Amino acid sequence: SDTRSLATWTRDLGTPIATGSTTARSLADRFGDVVNVLDYGVKNDGTEPSGDSNATRIQSVINSSATTIYFPDGVYNINAELSIPSNKNFKLSEGAIIRAEDGFMTSGSGNSMFVFQSDATNITITGGEIDGNSTQASDLIIWPNAAGNSTSPFSRAVMLIVMQSNDNVTIDGVKFKNSIGTAIKEFGTFSGGNNGNFLTVKNCYFDNILGNCIDGEIKNIQVNNNTVNLIGDIRGTISAGTKGGLLVVKTKYGICSNNFIRQTTDSSIYITGSGFGSVSVTGNNIRYSGKDAIKILESSCNSVIDSNVVIAAGSSCIGVYDDGVTDKGQSIISNNVVGFVDTPTDILDPLNNYSAKTITGCNNQSSLWGTNYERTAIGAAASGLLIDGNKITNCIGVAINPVEQNIVIQNNVIENCTGAGCYVQSTDVTVANNLFYNIGSNNSTAPLGRIQGIAIIGTNDRVIVKNNQIKLCGGDGILCETDSQLVNISGNIIEDVANSSGTAAIYVNSSSSPSSTFQLIINENQIRNDGDTIRGIYIRSVDDLIVSNNIVENGTEGIRIDACGEMTISSNRIKSVTADGIRVSGTTNVASVMGNTVDAANRGVITDSGTSLVTAFGNISTNTTTLSYAFNGTTVKPAVLSDSNI
Numbered sequence: 286s287d288t289r290s291l292a293t294w295t296r297d298l299g300t301p302i303a304t305g306s307t308t309a310r311s312l313a314d315r316f317g318d319v320v321n322v323l324d325y326g327v328k329n330d331g332t333e334p335s336g337d338s339n340a341t342r343i344q345s346v347i348n349s350s351a352t353t354i355y356f357p358d359g360v361y362n363i364n365a366e367l368s369i370p371s372n373k374n375f376k377l378s379e380g381a382i383i384r385a386e387d388g389f390m391t392s393g394s395g396n397s398m399f400v401f402q403s404d405a406t407n408i409t410i411t412g413g414e415i416d417g418n419s420t421q422a423s424d425l426i427i428w429p430n431a432a433g434n435s436t437s438p439f440s441r442a443v444m445l446i447v448m449q450s451n452d453n454v455t456i457d458g459v460k461f462k463n464s465i466g467t468a469i470k471e472f473g474t475f476s477g478g479n480n481g482n483f484l485t486v487k488n489c490y491f492d493n494i495l496g497n498c499i500d501g502e503i504k505n506i507q508v509n510n511n512t513v514n515l516i517g518d519i520r521g522t523i524s525a526g527t528k529g530g531l532l533v534v535k536t537k538y539g540i541c542s543n544n545f546i547r548q549t550t551d552s553s554i555y556i557t558g559s560g561f562g563s564v565s566v567t568g569n570n571i572r573y574s575g576k577d578a579i580k581i582l583e584s585s586c587n588s589v590i591d592s593n594v595v596i597a598a599g600s601s602c603i604g605v606y607d608d609g610v611t612d613k614g615q616s617i618i619s620n621n622v623v624g625f626v627d628t629p630t631d632i633l634d635p636l637n638n639y640s641a642k643t644i645t646g647c648n649n650q651s652s653l654w655g656t657n658y659e660r661t662a663i664g665a666a667a668s669g670l671l672i673d674g675n676k677i678t679n680c681i682g683v684a685i686n687p688v689e690q691n692i693v694i695q696n697n698v699i700e701n702c703t704g705a706g707c708y709v710q711s712t713d714v715t716v717a718n719n720l721f722y723n724i725g726s727n728n729s730t731a732p733l734g735r736i737q738g739i740a741i742i743g744t745n746d747r748v749i750v751k752n753n754q755i756k757l758c759g760g761d762g763i764l765c766e767t768d769s770q771l772v773n774i775s776g777n778i779i780e781d782v783a784n785s786s787g788t789a790a791i792y793v794n795s796s797s798s799p800s801s802t803f804q805l806i807i808n809e810n811q812i813r814n815d816g817d818t819i820r821g822i823y824i825r826s827v828d829d830l831i832v833s834n835n836i837v838e839n840g841t842e843g844i845r846i847d848a849c850g851e852m853t854i855s856s857n858r859i860k861s862v863t864a865d866g867i868r869v870s871g872t873t874n875v876a877s878v879m880g881n882t883v884d885a886a887n888r889g890v891i892t893d894s895g896t897s898l899v900t901a902f903g904n905i906s907t908n909t910t911t912l913s914y915a916f917n918g919t920t921v922k923p924a925v926l927s928d929s930n931i
Contacts, residue, residue, distance in 0.1 A: 329359025377413020471501025615669030725759030
């Protein structure tokens with residue numbers, strides 16, 4: 286048998302060539318490719334070795350030529366910062382825990398566990414756990430300031446990971462826990478350079494982090510498949526102003542996808558774009574955010590927010606804002622499920638089996654977006670916005686609340702919201718193919734008391750509201766208070782609205798008297814109300830309008846036109862109203878009322894004094910209580926009137 290020692294056997298073997306390779310290397314070199322920290326006398330039983338500390342021995346491994354450093358299962362206590370240069374790969378086994386010694390990571394100490402050297406590149410940490418071992422912990426992994434000061438504290442709060450001028454960094458499968466500060470933090474300022482050029486954080490778990498999970502200015506960032514639990518001032522152990530979310534970053538190209546986020550005191554995902562780039566937030570599951578669940582400040586970036594599930598937020602569940610920039614990006618908010626926008630109390634944490642502190646609602650950020658956005662499901666002050674295919678339920682406040690220009694809101698389902706289903710203050714807006722059910726049940730919780738199904742307010746170039754379904758609404762089904770160039774309200778189905786307040790199923794009112802530039806088309810809408818206290822269609826102060834082919838059933842008046850200009854009212858069907866089927870009043874110039882059918886009303890077709898010219902023919906009025914027609918003080922065509930109206 287071979288009785289040679291391992292050293293002799295290795296010497297005799299020489300410099301073999303690995304299978305499939307071409308260059309011979311010694312076994313010593315090969316063993317050095319992956320270094321086991323236990324070979325350097327590092328202790329993994331939660332104790333310190335005699336002589337040098339664990340931190341000192343681990344640092345000696347880091348300073349060696351080894352590129353991959355392996356930590357087997359065990360607990361590795363450290364009491365000093367580890368300085369990390371370029372080209373290092375830390376592999377922690379599943380049961381490996383690198384833990385700060387008691388008292389090392391206390392608040393105000395300025396200590397960190399991992400300090401990435403300035404401009405270091407190609408650093409990877411995979412697996413295992415990094416434990417700050419204190420609710421008063423400082424940074425776990427920190428990258429230094431521009432001056433390279435990595436040993437003394439430098440203007441930082443307590444954190445976990447911090448980026449500055451480091452490129453190609455990957456954090457994969459690491460569990461971060463027990464820190465009073467942020468988990469991954471970058472301290473540099475974004476100026477278009479390469480600081481934080483590429484950061485990937487994936488498959489990680491963040492628990493009991495009292496700051497943010499990821500924070501800073503990072504040009505390219507991917508944050509995927511992470512789990513977040515108890516982030517921010519949940520227990521009230523630090524000041525109320527402290528952040529608490531998965532992602533609070535400024536970026537040019539950002540991807541945040543498929544993360545599970547539970548209980549954050551601030552915005553769960555907060556991204557500020559910089560320069561023309563793109564931000565994608567997709568497939569995340571977010572529950573119980575203290576402020577916005579997802580908040581994007583575009584700053585010229587194009588953003589996609591798609592297929593997220595958001596349950597309970599203290600402010601907007603999803604908010605997208607231009608942040609005052611001139612060159613604005615475009616955003617798509619699509620296929621998200623949003624529900625229960627309220628402040629939860631006494632949330633039970635299943636991992637630690639205690640009730641966390643109540644998550645507080647947001648302090649309204651009036652400097653950015655004013656009071657209208659507080660407590661909305663989707664709030665936006667962004668141009669070029671598409672809100673498509675989202676489902677919103679149990680919203681405390683307004684469901685969708687955009688401001689700016691070129692807004693399309695389509696294919697959304699909105700149910701059981703105390704405020705308006707859609708409250709728009711935008712230029713050039715389309716609201717189409719949405720379903721609104723049980724909207725505006727409580728105007729005390731709705732911004733500005735808005736409880737309409739769809740409310741469009743302000744000066745708009747173009748408004749299109751078509752093919753929506755609105756059923757059970759506290760206010761008007763569709764309210765349009767605007768001086769738009771063109772308003773088209775067509776193909777909508779409206780049932781049982783204005784139950785607590787409101788004027789009409791469709792109410793259009795221009796601020797001018799009448800507006801000379803306002804063209805209005807209301808066509809092929811179906812309106813039915815169980816009650817008899819509101820109008821079907823009510824229009825005020827519009828210069829040029831067409832109201833045609835609508836069906837109105839129940840209410841006080843079927844169609845009411847007040848103080849408008851030229852108009853055509855044709856081919857509408859009115860049934861079972863308590864007052865007038867069609868009524869034209871005020872200083873109307875020219876009115877053509879033709880081909881309408883009124884069945885079961887007090888009066889059929891009525892024009893009040895003050896209208897200058899009314900042409901009425903081909904109308905049918907049946908089962909009226911008082912009279913079929915009354916044209917008081919108007920100039921009519923008697924032959925047409927007498928021969929053609931029935």
